[in-house]
Amino acid sequence: MVTVITPVYNGETFLKKSIESVMNQTLGFQNIEYILIDDCSTDRSKEILNDFGKIHDNVIVVSLDCNSGTPARPRNIGVELATSPYITFLDADDWLDPNGLQILYEILEETGDPYVVGKTIRVDNVGTQVVGEHQSCKERRRVSPISIPHIFHHLGPTARMIRTSFIKEQQIQFPEMKFAEDKQFFIDVLTSCKTISTTTKPIYYVNRLNDTKKTRLTNQTNILQKSNYNLQVVRYILNRKLDIEIEKMIVNRIYEYDLTRRLFTTPHFQNTKLKLLYFYKYKQILKTANKLAYDFTENFLQPIHKVIYELIRERRYKEVTQLLEWEKTMKVKEVVIKNDKPYLVIPFLEEKYKYIPMPIFFIFKQHYCQGNQYILHFLAYGDDAHSITEVLIRDLKNAHYDYVLPITIKENGEGFIEFKLDSLKDLPPSNYSIYVRYNEYMKMNIRQLIKNEIKHHYENREFIFYHSVYSNVALKIK
Numbered sequence: 152m153v154t155v156i157t158p159v160y161n162g163e164t165f166l167k168k169s170i171e172s173v174m175n176q177t178l179g180f181q182n183i184e185y186i187l188i189d190d191c192s193t194d195r196s197k198e199i200l201n202d203f204g205k206i207h208d209n210v211i212v213v214s215l216d217c218n219s220g221t222p223a224r225p226r227n228i229g230v231e232l233a234t235s236p237y238i239t240f241l242d243a244d245d246w247l248d249p250n251g252l253q254i255l256y257e258i259l260e261e262t263g264d265p266y267v268v269g270k271t272i273r274v275d276n277v278g279t280q281v282v283g284e285h286q287s288c289k290e291r292r293r294v295s296p297i298s299i300p301h302i303f304h305h306l307g308p309t310a311r312m313i314r315t316s317f318i319k320e321q322q323i324q325f326p327e328m329k330f331a332e333d334k335q336f337f338i339d340v341l342t343s344c345k346t347i348s349t350t351t352k353p354i355y356y357v358n359r360l361n362d363t364k365k366t367r368l369t370n371q372t373n374i375l376q377k378s379n380y381n382l383q384v385v386r387y388i389l390n391r392k393l394d395i396e397i398e399k400m401i402v403n404r405i406y407e408y409d410l411t412r413r414l415f416t417t418p419h420f421q422n423t424k425l426k427l428l429y430f431y432k433y434k435q436i437l438k439t440a441n442k443l444a445y446d447f448t449e450n451f452l453q454p455i456h457k458v459i460y461e462l463i464r465e466r467r468y469k470e471v472t473q474l475l476e477w478e479k480t481m482k483v484k485e486v487v488i489k490n491d492k493p494y495l496v497i498p499f500l501e502e503k504y505k506y507i508p509m510p511i512f513f514i515f516k517q518h519y520c521q522g523n524q525y526i527l528h529f530l531a532y533g534d535d536a537h538s539i540t541e542v543l544i545r546d547l548k549n550a551h552y553d554y555v556l557p558i559t560i561k562e563n564g565e566g567f568i569e570f571k572l573d574s575l576k577d578l579p580p581s582n583y584s585i586y587v588r589y590n591e592y593m594k595m596n597i598r599q600l601i602k603n604e605i606k607h608h609y610e611n612r613e614f615i616f617y618h619s620v621y622s623n624v625a626l627k628i629k
Contacts, residue, residue, distance in 0.1 A: 152182040153237045153252050154315065156229030158222040159200060160190040162243030165358055166199055172246035178253040184235045186211045187243075188225035191218040196243070223325035223332040226308070230318055238315050240308035244358045251354040255312035258348050262293050265317035266340060266347040269354035271309040276361055278548030282309070286349050288592035293346040300591050301452070303401050304408070306337040310355035313340060326387075330372045331380040331409075335387055338401055342393060353551070374417040375432055381409040382439055389442075399445060406447045410436050411456050415475055430468050437464070454507045455495070462504070473499060483622045486512055486598070491564070493532045511535040513566070513587055515599035515624055518616060520572075520607040525616070527568040527585075527624065529597050531560060535589050542568050543586040543594055544575070544626060552578055558587065572609045575628065583626040584619075596623035 155173050174180045189197045197214060204212035213228060237259060241247060258267045270287035272279050283305025296302050323339045325332045388401050420429050440447050448457045462471045485496040493512035497505050511533035518527040539560050545553035554575060559567040586594035602618040613629040
């Protein structure tokens with residue numbers, strides 16, 4: 152029913168856990184074609200795979216003669232060998248939710264779509280968090296990919312299933328690059344799909360525990376090399392001659408996040424004395440945009456990225472370094488409201504860059520408890536205030552525990568959150584963030600500058616609505 156494709160390179164630490172997650176699928180392991188491609192591992196991975204393959208007829212183990220240096224070739228081999236109706240990808244140090252394949256399979260069977268994506272959860276030594284929330288924030292069926300805000304913002308191989316005949320008919324392959332190969336592949340997939348589906352259900356766990364740092368290929372590629380691969384993707388996209396609006400969505404994302412944000416937030420940039428090397432690289436990157444028929448910064452999601460871009464163009468490198476350090480270390484940043492619009496205040500820049508427009512901002516007014524009821528009153532500012540949809544209460548360390556609540560927003564920006572405390576009865580004792588959601592998946596806390604803590608006992612539980620270290624309203628349940 153489904154083919155699972157796993158490239159393997161020195162993955163022995165988590166390989167058995169990954170394999171067991173496939174064997175324990177509610178879809179039934181007998182209904183899964185499992186293709187594992189060993190890319191010349193130097194640890195016990197190949198031995199583990201061969202032992203596993205000898206036991207199960209539905210397991211295909213492929214051993215490459217020499218290391219390809221990229222997961223692209225193993226994945227392409229897996230696609231070529233796949234014989235079941237649907238394909239999904241699983242990296243050797245990650246694992247699937249027990250219900251993951253059945254959920255995705257049933258959605259594709261129901262809709263006839265070529266593609267479905269669900270929730271990816273990142274696991275690290277601190278806890279878990281949702282990755283690429285835009286593609287799993289709501290249940291969608293048979294919708295245009297470009298109708299989903301920022302659909303091109305998370306393009307890893309996680310938590311998605313694709314119709315096998317679709318990939319082969321469209322002749323879509325992973326380019327054999329050391330980095331960004333999955334980005335190009337899924338751009339091709341999404342721009343070839345007329346309709347896709349999404350689900351809020353957890354499907355895939357991305358392993359970012361410390362034990363994986365040495366084996367992750369992405370950690371073996373420095374940020375300057377990654378920039379070159381991302382530029383290759385840009386050139387590829389431009390050569391495809393896509394619809395101009397779709398091209399803008401893709402190109403703006405790559406220039407903003409891959410070629411601007413990630414270039415200057417890497418630890419190496421923060422620590423090196425050779426920062427001019429990065430600024431020189433960015434100047435080269437900007438030259439690649441000269442042939443674009445549009446300003447690639449016009450749809451930057453975060454206005455601060457455009458300030459970085461403008462400062463570099465003006466050769467104000469010290470201010471860029473200062474701005475990035477300030478953004479990283481200043482927990483509570485000043486925000487002012489001018490003409491009912493919020494602006495982030497950069498204290499050390501002159502008027503032109505001192506006030507950076509924000510799409511949305513929330514200011515606490517008051518909150519209180521009455522019996523079983525919690526009520527919070529706040530004010531919403533910004534152009535995106537009209538797109539507010541709901542409240543999200545989420546465990547700070549465990550992405551599995553969250554609760555969605557309705558919200559009331561008046562035309563003048565007044566907002567009200569009201570809910571019964573027993574509606575949170577399924578949430579375990581922990582610390583929780585309280586977010587207001589807008590633009591379908593984006594979220595922001597409510598700023599509370601004055602400490603105004605509430606402790607409320609209800610049915611043998613204590614609910615503490617407190618002032619977080621970032622000056623936001625937060626919740627602790629005991």
